[in-house]
Amino acid sequence: SQKIEQNSEALNIQEGKTATLTCNYTNYSPAYLQWYRQDPGRGPVFLLLIRENEKEKRKERLKVTFDTTLKQSLFHITASQPADSATYLCALYTGGFKTIFGAGTRLFVKA
Amino acid sequence: NAGVTQTPKFQVLKTGQSMTLQCAQDMNHEYMSWYRQDPGMGLRLIHYSVGAGITDQGEVPNGYNVSRSTTEDFPLRLLSAAPSQTSVYFCASSYSQPSYSNQPQHFGDGTRLSIL
Numbered sequence: 001s002q003k004i005e006q007n008s009e010a011l012n013i014q015e016g017k018t019a020t021l022t023c024n025y026t027n028y029s030p031a032y033l034q035w036y037r038q039d040p041g042r043g044p045v046f047l048l049l050i051r052e053n054e055k056e057k058r059k060e061r062l063k064v065t066f067d068t069t070l071k072q073s074l075f076h077i078t079a080s081q082p083a084d085s086a087t088y089l090c091a092l093y094t095g096g097f098k099t100i101f102g103a104g105t106r107l108f109v110k111a
Numbered sequence: 112n113a114g115v116t117q118t119p120k121f122q123v124l125k126t127g128q129s130m131t132l133q134c135a136q137d138m139n140h141e142y143m144s145w146y147r148q149d150p151g152m153g154l155r156l157i158h159y160s161v162g163a164g165i166t167d168q169g170e171v172p173n174g175y176n177v178s179r180s181t182t183e184d185f186p187l188r189l190l191s192a193a194p195s196q197t198s199v200y201f202c203a204s205s206y207s208q209p210s211y212s213n214q215p216q217h218f219g220d221g222t223r224l225s226i227l
Contacts (some may be wrong), residue, residue: 091154
């Protein structure tokens with residue numbers, strides 16, 4: 001079956017460290033992959049998009065990698081801050097009019 | 112710009128009642144969609160619209176209706192509420208339909224719906 005997996009366990013890290021979140025998928029060939037941030041009680045907010053022919057994309061302290069052979073994307077936040085604490089969702093576009101979302105990983109950055 | 116506005120923010124219904132969740136966007140976006148978010152699950156697509164007058168079913172459409180009479184508004188109707196429809200509902204919009212080009216979605220802050 002088609003599936004997107006994000007680590008359901010929360011990720012706890014110390015301020016200043018690099019947070020790395022994983023998005024794995026099976027049985028998809030996504031044209032692109034997106035990462036969103038969701039704060040409690042709020043809707044998701046778009047962060048970054050990476051296409052199938054791109055290996056890496058950066059935006060300020062954020063970096064996304066995309067390995068279509070491993071069927072995996074990694075999302076990195078460098079020099080993490082307590083304000084980065086949130087749930088991070090990955091989403092795949094696989095064709096048609098639909099985007100498929102993962103369940104998200106909660107990140108806690110401790111001061 | 113207000114972005115995507117959803118009302119109400121919270122609602123409690125009894126089984127069998129009907130109601131309409133409102134969604135409006137002021138960005139002149141063509142594509143609008145409704146998702147539900149349940150604990151431990153990703154956002155699941157209920158219905159979507161690629162423009163005024165055009166709607167289609169998503170992954171979990173049963174028990175819900177939509178219409179799109181204007182570009183700005185995309186209401187979601189629960190026909191006869193059931194406890195299984197207890198969830199957080201998000202409306203989203205994007206400039207055009209998801210495709211092989213870059214189209215992030217803009218989300219509202221959700222409606223938290225409880226069905227007793």
